[in-house]
Amino acid sequence: MSSITAAAQVLAQLDADAQKAADAASSAGFAYGLAAIGPGIGIGYLVGQAVQAMARQPESAGQVQTTMFLGIAFTEALALIGFVVFILLKFA
Amino acid sequence: MSFVIAALEFPSVENLVIWPGAWGIGFNKIALEMLIAAAVPIGLFFAARGQKSLVPQGARNLAETSIEFIEEQIVMPTIGPDGMRYVPFLLSLFFFIAIGNLFEVIPMFHMPANARMAGPLVLALTVYALWIFVGVKNHGLGYIKELLFPPGVPKALYILVTPIEFLSNFLIRPFSHAVRLFANMLAGHILLVTFSVLCIALWQTGPLLAVEALTFPMLVGLTAFEIGVALLQAFVFTILTGVYIGGALHPAH
Numbered sequence: 497m498s499s500i501t502a503a504a505q506v507l508a509q510l511d512a513d514a515q516k517a518a519d520a521a522s523s524a525g526f527a528y529g530l531a532a533i534g535p536g537i538g539i540g541y542l543v544g545q546a547v548q549a550m551a552r553q554p555e556s557a558g559q560v561q562t563t564m565f566l567g568i569a570f571t572e573a574l575a576l577i578g579f580v581v582f583i584l585l586k587f588a
Numbered sequence: 589m590s591f592v593i594a595a596l597e598f599p600s601v602e603n604l605v606i607w608p609g610a611w612g613i614g615f616n617k618i619a620l621e622m623l624i625a626a627a628v629p630i631g632l633f634f635a636a637r638g639q640k641s642l643v644p645q646g647a648r649n650l651a652e653t654s655i656e657f658i659e660e661q662i663v664m665p666t667i668g669p670d671g672m673r674y675v676p677f678l679l680s681l682f683f684f685i686a687i688g689n690l691f692e693v694i695p696m697f698h699m700p701a702n703a704r705m706a707g708p709l710v711l712a713l714t715v716y717a718l719w720i721f722v723g724v725k726n727h728g729l730g731y732i733k734e735l736l737f738p739p740g741v742p743k744a745l746y747i748l749v750t751p752i753e754f755l756s757n758f759l760i761r762p763f764s765h766a767v768r769l770f771a772n773m774l775a776g777h778i779l780l781v782t783f784s785v786l787c788i789a790l791w792q793t794g795p796l797l798a799v800e801a802l803t804f805p806m807l808v809g810l811t812a813f814e815i816g817v818a819l820l821q822a823f824v825f826t827i828l829t830g831v832y833i834g835g836a837l838h839p840a841h
Contacts, residue, residue, distance in 0.1 A: 562665050566831065569824045573764040576771035583774065587601045 524585035531578020538571040596620055598699065604774070605705040621691045621701040622684075629683035655679060658826070666830035667837060674833055677718070681711065682826040685769065689818030692777055693811050700773040700818065705766070708825075712766035715829045723836030734839055765828055772821045776814045783807040 546564040550557045596617045636651035644652055658679050663671045688701030702708050723731035735757050736750050787807055790800045 559665065562661065562827070565820070565824055566827060569768060569828060573768055576767055576775075577764070579775055580767055580771050583601075583604060583778075587604065 520585045524582045527585060528578050528582040531581070532575050535572050535575035539568055542567045542571060599704055603704065617697070617699055618701050618704055618707070621688060621697060621699070622707060625684050625687040625691075625701055628687050629680065632683075654683070658682060662823075662827050662830045666827060667834040670837065671830070671834065674830070678826050678829060681715075681829060682822050685711070685825050686819055686822035689773055689822055690815065692773065692780065692814055692818055698780075700777055702769050702821075703773040703777045705770050708766040708769040711769075711825070712762045715765065715832060716762040718829075719832040719836040722833055723839070726837060727839065731836065731839060761832070765825070765832075768828075769821055769825050772817060776817050779810060780807070780814060783810060 543564065546560050546567075549560045553560075596615070599616050599618055632647050633651055635647040639645065639648045655675065658675055659672065662678055662682075663675055667674065685702065688707065690700075691697040692700035692703075720732075723735075727734070736753055737746055738749065738753065741749055783803060783806060787800060787803050790796050790803060
């Protein structure tokens with residue numbers, strides 16, 4: 497019981513700035529984790545389809561590869577923006 | 589040489605999107621790297637230009653291979669044969685970004701030039717200005733209208749489509765173009781720093797030294813991986829430039 501009271505006292509002592517820093521720290525972790533889900537699925541699907549295309553038509557592998565990198569670049573943009581938000585929340 | 593580099597200020601992680609002490613007094617490590625990244629290709633291509641022998645050697649081999657690479661892997665798939673006039677621009681872009689990125693793994697530097705927002709942002713804004721200019725020059729102001737009001741869409745839908753097209757073409761496109769390069773290099777840099785610090789910390793602690801056998805090969809492997817990422821990101825940035833220019837030259841597809 498006394499430990500809960502002590503924790504409540506610590507929480508009450510947090511001023512606005514410290515509260516904001518704590519919120520930023522806890523949401524920074526979520527920002528990247530959540531941002532990685534969608535692009536992870538997307539890139540996996542994209543590369544899988546590209547490999548399938550290359551296996552079916554090895555002669556068009558070069559073209560498929562270029563398009564694949566392009567698609568990856570567009571897909572991973574969301575994950576990267578999540579990463580930047582994480583870094584900015586953490587450090588800036 | 590190492591003293592000069594060590595004397596230069598290292599832009600701290602708090603300065604991700606601000607350049608400390610701008611306008612001449614902010615000459616830090618990244619500025620030096622950018623100067624080198626600009627000077628090396630100039631030197632390379634002047635050295636290649638000076639060769640008179642019929643069989644290409646050394647610098648000339650590299651120059652010819654890289655020009656061929658830009659023409660066949662970037663210009664032809666994205667712009668087409670009429671995009672050959674953009675080869676010098678794309679080539680300089682590729683070399684500047686690739687060499688700037690490779691400083692991530694070069695000893696004494698260990699800091700990619702593009703891991704702070706300033707460099708990628710300037711490059712992305714240059715490309716942004718270029719593709720708008722190319723589009724307006726070739727198709728008049730109708731190009732902007734075509735971007736904002738895509739043909740073949742029912743008139744009532746323009747209320748929905750036009751703001752989305754404006755956002756995605758004029759705001760998100762340059763932003764994501766810059767952030768893609770910036771965040772990739774920053775992430776790679778932080779990854780390498782994390783593993784290096786881990787290796788140092790394990791080296792100093794006695795009982796956990798055995799774990800070093802796992803982390804150090806991982807650091808070596810990640811360094812090799814980051815060389816690949818550095819070159820791939822330069823390629824991706826350049827090919828996206830090609831796609832944007834190609835879209836401005838041939839808006840139909």
